[in-house]
Amino acid sequence: MxxxxxxxxxxxxxxxxxxxxxxxxxxxxxxxxxxxxxxxxxxxxxxxxxxxxxxxxxxxxxxxxxxxxxxxxxxxxxxxxxxxxxxxxxxxxxxxxxxxxxxxxxxxxxxxxLPAPGPRPGAATPIVRLTPPHYAYLKIAEGCDHRCTFCIIPQLRGPLASRPPEDVLAEAEARVAAGARELVVIAQDTAAYGRDLPPRGRAWPGIAALAAALGELGVWVRLHYLYPYRALERLVPLMAEGRILPYLDMPLQHASPAVLRRMRRPARSADVLARLARWRALCPDLTVRSTFIVGFPGETEDDFRRLLDFLEAAELDRVGCFTYSAVAGAAANALPGAVPEEVKQERLARLMTLQQAISRRRLRRWVGRRIPVLVDAVEGDVALGRGPADAPEVDGCVHVRDAAGLRPGDLVEVEVERSGDHDLWGRPLGP
CATH class of the missing domain: 3.40.50.12160 (Methylthiotransferase, N-terminal domain)
Structure with a gap:
């Protein structure tokens, strides 16, 4: 053969x-x-x-x-x-x-x-996984309609192109049937999903309707890359009701109005703080993740101080931060006021030091509580897993002791015994 x-x-x-x-x-x-x-x-x-x-x-x-x-x-x-x-x-x-x-x-x-012998007899296009079998990324749209000055994604991938909801749900059902216990929903601009699709009945098939439908599949549903649109107001109630995970990944990029204008970003920090307070009142277990850029052209020490003040007030659970990097074709390349590399690195270190303390403080609220944990790996008598507050690859994890008998993909209830800067430690409960 x-x-x-x-x-x-x-x-x-x-x-x-x-x-x-x-x-x-x-x-x-x-x-x-x-x-x-x-x-x-x-x-x-x-x-x-x-x-x-x-x-x-x-x-x-x-x-x-x-x-x-x-x-x-x-x-x-x-x-x-x-x-x-x-x-x-x-x-x-x-x-x-x-x-x-x-x-x-x-x-x-x-x-x-490299000619192939031909398609496999009777074979449809298979679902291939490059992640562990128990979770899967579900991309619901391609492209982006924003024109952020630091980004060239619209040039590379075009405008927003949402997948029809029936196609998304069909793929989600296939992923669940193949063993996925968590669906991580992604797009360049997830909150904008459906804006480019024709209306269905009296409404557009937006992200809230899609998330609600995914929540009926009986697995964890986690949302990433959500711009701070009004659509989020319809998502947080779904989280409070337990229909999707209480996890909000909302890339804000900065908090200084001057920097946000140069970035062509939509948010105002005062509005974000008010919305965070409202969302946390509705869903106390809400975990909020965001990403920021420091050293953007023209960023002054006062701009950076505003960002630190915002982080103090917002008390975000998870934060990623990058120094500004010029990208060929990005409009920001023409902006004046380049920030020296050593200043970028110094600001990055200051921000992450502050955020480490905030994350440590936020994680303490889980100590003594019981949380569900999805097991990713087992090393000897210790399992490494993730709770609702932990996205794969970017957040912390839960270290579970006395893990004999647990396997990757198991969903186990864990009593949290202690917390650190990014991770939790606990023991399994029940069989």
Whole structure:
């Protein structure tokens, strides 16, 4: 029997890019290709790149160089693929270069240089997972209608393009049937979901309606990348009712009005604080995560101080922070007032030191309480898992002692015994 050609995949970037990699692998398998675990056993390598910030671009270029050196047959796709001329100039031997989510183009390029025996008999496009079996990322839309000056996502991925709700629900049901106990809902702008779709009956199929439908599947539903739109007012009641996880990932980027204007961001810190107070009154167990950029062009010490003051007042549970990095094609590159790198790093350190204390304080509220924990891994007699407040890969975890008999994917009730800067520790209850 003829061996099927093997494709290696290097997947870089965010969870949204990971979903693209899963879909691409599904297409390749349906076309008759197998996957390879390393360069040596691969007949061709696909590198799904990220070009969101300078460091991500550098990582992608290094990955392409390594794939060319170790294998030689390389297709580049993803966000960095939008700069095809630059890539071909640097790597003239590339098989093909495509933009993000260009699944048909990638399969066509692979087929052209590496013909497959043909599709597997009677096989539909399979669901491929690059995450553990017990959770899955569910991408509900592509693109973005915002024009933030530090970002080129609309240039790379186009305007908002929401998936029809029936398609999203069908995929969600398939993921649950395959063993997923948590669905992590993602998009470039999740809260805008459905704005570009035609109305259904008397209403548009917005994010609240979709979240409510996903909540009927009997698994955890966690929402990421929610701009502070009014739609959030309809999501928090669903969290309070236990229909979706009480977890709100709301990237705010800054708190200084002057910086937000230069970023072309929509939020005002006073409004956000008022809404946080209202949401926490409605849903006391709400966990709020956000991300921020320090060192944006023109950011003064007063601007940065406003950001620190906001963090003190907001008491966010989880925070990620990045120093500003110029991205080719971003409007912010032309703004005056570049912040020296050493100042960026100093501000980053100050912010994270402050936030560490806030996170430690916020985590103490769980001590003595019982929470559900989804087990991710078991190491000896200790299980590592996540509670409702912990998103995979970006947040802390729960360390569960006396974990003999637990397996990844188990959902167990845990009594929290102590807390730290980012993590919780506890013991399992019941069988």
């Amino acid at each position: 003829q061996r099927r050609p093997r494709i290696g995949l290097v997947s870089l970037g965010c969870a949204k890019a990971l979903v693209d990699s899963e879909r691409l692998l599904g297409r390749l398998r349906a076309a008759g290709y197998d996957t390879a675990p390393d360069y040596a056993s691969a007949d061709l390598v696909v590198v799904n790149t990220c070009g969101f910030i300078e460091a991500a671009e550098a990582e992608s270029l290094d990955a392409i160089a390594e794939a060319m050196r170790e294998n030689g047959r390389v297709v580049v796709t993803g966000c960095l693929g939008g700069r095809a001329e630059r890539l071909r100039e640097r790597f003239p031997g590339l098989v093909a270069v495509t933009g993000p989510a260009a699944f048909d183009e990638v399969v066509s390029a692979v087929t052209r240089v």
